[in-house]
Amino acid sequence: MTGMSGSESPDERLRVVVVGAGAMGGEWLRMLARSAHAEPVGVVDLDVDLATRTVSSIGLADAVVGSSLADVVKRSGARAVINVTVPQAHRVVNEEAMRSGLPVLCEKPLAPTVSEALRQVALADLTGGLLMASQSRRYFRHLAAFRDAAAQLGALGAVHAQFFHEDHEPGFREQMAHPLLVDMSVHHFDMLRYLTVDEPVSVRCDSWNPPWSWFAGDAAATATFDLASGARFVYSGSRCTPGLQTSWNADWHVYGEAGAAHWDGDHLVQADAAGVAVEVGESSEGIEGALEEFVGALATGNTPQNEVRTNVMTLAMVEGAIRSSERGGDRVVLADLLEESLAQAIADERSGDVVEVLRSWPSAAEAIATPPWGTSPQSVPHASGGAR
Ligand SMILES: NC(=O)c1ccc[n+]([C@@H]2O[C@H](COP(=O)([O-])OP(=O)(O)OC[C@H]3O[C@@H](n4cnc5c(N)ncnc54)[C@H](O)[C@@H]3O)[C@@H](O)[C@H]2O)c1
Structure with a gap:
């Protein structure tokens, strides 16, 4: 398991690189600049001028900026990646980070298709690292x-x-x-x-x-x-x-x-409804809530909500809806979509080690049912005050 290995003490902010300095990357960086949980030490974008402008507008004078994730990680000493690129780039950036041993918090949608998500599940199996989708509207x-x-x-x-x-x-x-x-x-x-x-x-x-x-x-x-x-x-x-x-x-x-x-x-x-009272508690909201769950998971080994395997069914709902719409409203069974997506993932994947993992799965359904990351059971509590 890859956790927050290294020198961090619980009191230290997690050193993160933000990849993607567009509209939402700016939101993340503004939130991170005031976060008690993580510190933005690097920013990567294909458009380095944009990244430089974003960093200086937020006053992050010490953040390392560049177009190469490996280079910015090396120069900044980052320990985790927050992927805020466009959806088509999510998989490639996540894979590079996971292959470097870095945990990743990735903006939604984790991938444009279920088959691309399954390829990332296989790489997570292989590396043992944490890949979590930031589905910030849960929080x-x-x-x-x-x-x-x-x-x-x-x-x-x-x-x-x-x-x-x-x-x-x-x-x-x-x-x-x-x-x-x-x-x-x-x-x-x-x-x-x-x-x-x-x-x-x-x-x-x-x-x-x-x-x-x-x-x-x-x-x-x-x-x-x-x-x-x-x-x-x-x-x-x-x-x-x-x-x-x-x-x-x-x-x-x-x-x-x-x-x-x-x-x-x-x-x-x-x-x-008789006897049902509405009670609103306190917790961090939006991307701040997602960040806190990610940092907490690294510190404790708990499996967060929307760890990559759990997030696959959310993506299956999206792809199933698209598929149904393209078939004139026909009923699409998500279990079938999952297994067809596994066949597609095996056909598309170019890395031999990932193909081997994909081929070893009895089924896609079984591969996403048991999260190997972390030490605790799947954490999707159905009571107030749980990890959100
Ligand atoms: N959670 C939310 O409420 C919320 C809101 C808005 C956007 N988002 C998500 O955030 C992500 C980014 O959206 P946005 O509106 O900021 O898009 P954007 O187009 O404004 O910015 C994306 C940035 O990623 C960069 N980029 C693209 N490919 C890259 C790569 N391979 N390496 C490095 N940089 C790369 C682009 O140059 C661009 O600057 C999307 O996944 C989107 O769905 C989430």
Whole structure:
């Protein structure tokens, strides 16, 4: 197991390199500059001028800047990598870091496809290092309160989430084939997995691009997931809706045996069920919450939420929805998608040692079921105050 090996004492901030100094890289660096848990000692971007401007605008005078991860790690003495590059670059950057023995916290989506994610699982098997996806929208105090309320409703019949937003972010998003599902719904699908103890089994989806959309790909979709318990997750979303916008976190309802609950995605949580009180606790939110879980996992050996193996099912929800939409709304079974993705991963992978690991798996489902990283059982608590 690769942990926080080396000279760090618990009181020291983890020395990290941020790869990708674009809009979100800047957000990470601003947060890290004031973090008690990690220290940004290096910044890597293909565009070194951009990285230099970002670093100086935040006042990180001592951070090492460059275009080569290996070089910046060497010069800065970094002990971990935070990958905030565009989604297509995530795998390559994660692989370089893992091969160098560095743990990685990677922005969502961990990979554009499940097969690319499985190749990273295999490399994590091989190196024993920690690769965690930063699904930062799991880390909201009001979502935790909503989850606690939902847990008191008995068996759930349905979970509904609606996301309607007017979103102008020129760059890779406006060029993607599925800017809603791949770049945004990945958050909401992951939040569903946090919210319930259920797992998605299959999906039917329809995606389209409204005529006025400024996105090249499908900016709108509806999707219905069958969950293992028999409940349904009913999702609808759009990124080009200039009116009655929801929170970035979407607007959520759960309907259960003993009542219902609602979260507006921001600060309103309501329960309509006898004896269910809503209590909002204290915890770090957004990327700060993800960072704290990552640093904590390195210090304790605990397996974090969205360790690469766990995150694969979130990505399968996204890819399953896309596949269904491309097949006219046909039902896509996620277990089938997983095994087809393993065959694709074996076909695409060029590193012999990773191919060997992929071929050794009895199935993709089994490979992602048992996280070898860390010493503790999978940590996805269903009670307030757990690691979020
Ligand atoms: N968690 C959230 O709420 C949230 C919000 C916004 C973006 N994001 C995620 O953050 C990531 C980055 O988004 P963004 O909006 O900052 O994109 P961006 O295009 O503004 O920045 C990406 C940067 O990565 C650099 N880059 C690309 N390939 C690289 C490589 N191989 N090595 C080094 N640098 C490379 C680019 O030069 C660019 O500067 C995406 O995965 C996105 O989905 C997450």
